[in-house]
Amino acid sequence: MKQARAIVITGNGTNCEREAAHACRLGGFDEAVIAHISDLLTGNIRLDDFHFLNLTGGFLDGDDLGSAKAQANRLKYARIEGATEHLIDQLSRFIADGKLILGVCNGFQLMVKMGLLPALDESYLEQSVTLTFNDCGRFQDRWVYLKVDPASPSLFTKGVEKGLYLPIRHGEGKLLADSPATLAAIEERHLAVFKYATADYAAASMEFPLNPNGSVHAIAALCNDNGRLMGMMPHPEAFVHRTNHPRWTREELPEEGDGLILFKNAATYVKEKLL
Numbered sequence: 001m002k003q004a005r006a007i008v009i010t011g012n013g014t015n016c017e018r019e020a021a022h023a024c025r026l027g028g029f030d031e032a033v034i035a036h037i038s039d040l041l042t043g044n045i046r047l048d049d050f051h052f053l054n055l056t057g058g059f060l061d062g063d064d065l066g067s068a069k070a071q072a073n074r075l076k077y078a079r080i081e082g083a084t085e086h087l088i089d090q091l092s093r094f095i096a097d098g099k100l101i102l103g104v105c106n107g108f109q110l111m112v113k114m115g116l117l118p119a120l121d122e123s124y125l126e127q128s129v130t131l132t133f134n135d136c137g138r139f140q141d142r143w144v145y146l147k148v149d150p151a152s153p154s155l156f157t158k159g160v161e162k163g164l165y166l167p168i169r170h171g172e173g174k175l176l177a178d179s180p181a182t183l184a185a186i187e188e189r190h191l192a193v194f195k196y197a198t199a200d201y202a203a204a205s206m207e208f209p210l211n212p213n214g215s216v217h218a219i220a221a222l223c224n225d226n227g228r229l230m231g232m233m234p235h236p237e238a239f240v241h242r243t244n245h246p247r248w249t250r251e252e253l254p255e256e257g258d259g260l261i262l263f264k265n266a267a268t269y270v271k272e273k274l275l
């Protein structure tokens with residue numbers, strides 16, 4: 001039987017790999033492998049053997065040079081030991097094969113710094129936006145309301161009605177674009193999947209703390225044009241069951257946490273389209 005296989009990359013400072021792997025399994029993946037980056041660089045583990053790549057949260061390289069910057073260079077330029085191939089060749093093939101990537105927090109920072117998102121020209125290697133220091137100048141650890149764009153091409157958000165309530169924990173979550181044209185293209189193509197919003201999900205918000213970092217246009221997540229690549233600052237893997245919710249003992253909540261739907265949609269897509 002063919003298996004839906006997810007991989008979660010760890011090492012150099014990630015800290016959400018177990019939660020991400022758990023969310024993948026709960027969402028319907030047959031297997032979720034936590035792979036140290038060095039196993040990819042020695043060629044022991046190959047991206048080709050998986051359908052869903054998770055770039056997860058943490059403090060890659062201690063946020064030195066700016067969050068995820070060093071890892072972005074590592075992934076772009078590192079050669080696989082004893083092979084003629086670079087890791088980026090495997091990653092490019094992964095994308096070309098129509099497979100899925102989800103970057104969360106440090107993983108989202110990594111995706112934008114590599115150029116994987118928003119990938120307006122589909123080169124996947126030209127950086128056009130960044131995630132930088134929160135306007136408040138401090139690390140933020142709180143829950144936020146995320147209004148979904150129902151017109152976004154993201155395959156991860158199918159069935160999300162108004163939005164999601166999820167935790168954030170970051171110091172560098174303010175999204176900035178390199179030009180007004182980039183920002184306009186993101187809006188025109190509906191690539192801003194989620195925006196920080198009011199508690200009823202009715203309107204995007206620039207007000208702190210609803211918008212915890214001052215992101216332009218309140219952008220909290222981006223996808224690419226075909227919707228198979230997505231990155232977001234909030235942590236969907238941290239709310240997959242009602243007991244993850246801060247008020248679960250005081251409120252009547254559904255069994256399933258808001259973040260699980262993203263992993264369920266990924267698993268469904270893989271099973272329907274990639275197996």
Ligand SMILES: NC(=O)CC[C@H](N)C(=O)O
Nearest residue numbers: 057058105106170171172
């Ligand atoms: N939780 C995270 O992934 C944090 C990302 C990064 N270290 C930051 O502080 O912005």
